[in-house]
Amino acid sequence: MSRGRLEAFSDGVFAVAITLLAFNLAVAGPGHGPLLHQLTDRWPAFLAYLISFFTIGIIWVNHHAVVDNIALVNRTLLFLNLLLLLFVVAIPFGTATMATYLTESGQDANVAMVVYVITLLGMGLSFGGIFAWSLGAGRTHRPIPAGARRAVTFRFTIGSVLYVMALVIAFVSPAIALAIVGLVAVYYISEGTVPGRKAPM
Amino acid sequence: MSRGRLEAFSDGVFAVAITLLAFNLAVAGPGHGPLLHQLTDRWPAFLAYLISFFTIGIIWVNHHAVVDNIALVNRTLLFLNLLLLLFVVAIPFGTATMATYLTESGQDANVAMVVYVITLLGMGLSFGGIFAWSLGAGRTHRPIPAGARRAVTFRFTIGSVLYVMALVIAFVSPAIALAIVGLVAVYYISEGTVPGRKAPM
Amino acid sequence: MSRGRLEAFSDGVFAVAITLLAFNLAVAGPGHGPLLHQLTDRWPAFLAYLISFFTIGIIWVNHHAVVDNIALVNRTLLFLNLLLLLFVVAIPFGTATMATYLTESGQDANVAMVVYVITLLGMGLSFGGIFAWSLGAGRTHRPIPAGARRAVTFRFTIGSVLYVMALVIAFVSPAIALAIVGLVAVYYISEGTVPGRKAPM
């Protein structure tokens, strides 16, 4: 298994999953009230689209940064990568479920938010698994300096801890849980793990 | 982040988004009147498909022309690119909404056209952002001559100005706004920014 | 525009379009009669899936054979390629419409078959356009020998002529038109334009 095809397949899955997010924006069509009301009533769908789009986008960027440096492709890495994609593919489902139920009363909104956060947490943890695996001796082209290890590990840990917090809070307040998930996306956009790099000619 | 994987991911998103445009062509099926009537009644869907297909196709061509020359891939570029893809992915939604409501009476047709033009304008502006970013010193392999800068900037500006015009006119006449959007596509097909180039062996 | 990215984008569109064909296989679910009846009643969907899958698959193979030899990527080629993809993307729509209406009485079956054949014919003609364009001086790496030109031109012409025949016959007998379309696929599978070639290491 070459790294190139691992990337091509993963890129394909990321691209399809991120595009399918927009499916949930569709309105019901004529006969369901004024379009303007349909659109404004669906604000959770638009907000969810924004958060999930950038969350998948960031994990794609980070996936590349880690995989780009990997020297050995073995069965464990392939399994971890499939696990990551399993959750990435489930995010449009989690997003749609959350957006549909966010404004419902009763426990439905809590359940929906728990489902959504589980897809994100699963993605974060399996990505952390890939990163942890890559720290093993001889698995990267360039050794990762201790400082960078600590910094990147810190950033990954913070994201996972915040997702666990969001998971617990989702049982009480879906709105606060969603705010935390949105914050994680904003944090990673501004504090990502990918330094600028000269692109090869 | 290498330029190659930025292109692969973007190509994937462009390809999925352009293919999903055809979803909105589907007819309701038997029991909804003669098929011929169903098809002719849906002329806005076919027209919208044509316009959006070529609009995404052109932006893909231009995306390649700009990215192909980029020497530095940094966080700002990645964010601008995600912003562009955010709008590209939303275009099938905007197209379907517009086509469904174009022939509706009342303000629904106006609202639908505004939504559609916003997705196109957002795509145009974020693409303009990528182009503007690429003009910074040291960000391209080949320096862009001042004449080409002016010509390309002019073409991008004209498109955005026309989209803003279409956005304003959509509040009054969705049909005229759609005509403008179609004109932009025709203009870019005939006046694109990509000169013929020898492909490498 | 490099040839590589033209191929990557086209491959993406081909891959998504061919996968979306399977959407039309879905059954209505419990409460719509025994599953076995639902499946056997839907034989046109399975037959249509087979024919369209191999038709798109063959055009993908031929697309590669032609593009692989192209030395110059210019605006005309990009436009012709977009035109080809416009029809490829419409094939799942044509296929679903045809399969849904094939066994309907009245003119609906005729109309549906006409729609289906138009998507195939449009694909064939725009592909022929790409091939004709590639015959121009200096547009390929290896000059195409006169014998190969004639042979390939003959094969493309036969396919288009058969599609035009199917289009005319569709107005009278959708079943015969479908048989012709199926024959074209079988013909191209056994008589393709792609000779075996050593793959580079």
Add this chain to the structure above:
Amino acid sequence: MSRGRLEAFSDGVFAVAITLLAFNLAVAGPGHGPLLHQLTDRWPAFLAYLISFFTIGIIWVNHHAVVDNIALVNRTLLFLNLLLLLFVVAIPFGTATMATYLTESGQDANVAMVVYVITLLGMGLSFGGIFAWSLGAGRTHRPIPAGARRAVTFRFTIGSVLYVMALVIAFVSPAIALAIVGLVAVYYISEGTVPGRKAPM
């Protein structure tokens, strides 16, 4: 036809098919009972998603391992590869049908499981066809040692035999058939045909 584009197209189809699996997770929405009940009632959909996701993932890994070593791309290989993709693309349909009918009474659950196993068996057999084809003289870069031939042939055969068993058992007990299909996935994850390999720089 270069091997590279065969891989790119196949990767695209694998990526779209694996992502579409998640479509079947979608819940009916508000007004169909508590979300928690909807989710727990749909356990077959989640189980089916897991099994099919890893089954497609494994076949993708194995596809790469075989194709990576192929030196000659000819018409037979292209046809076998299209046949494989025909079944891969049908797996989301088979998975959704199976998951929807697994808990239905009467023969529907049996029929649905038969459909599901047919898509998997078809995929397995056409993949076996590609592998058998690759054993011909001069078709691979590195000759495959006799020991590896036997080991890989054994693993492919075991999978197909188990799928045939599941097919027969599906007529009697869909649950046992599903357990066998799940076992095949677990077996291939732990006993795959892809040794660790140094990735090129």
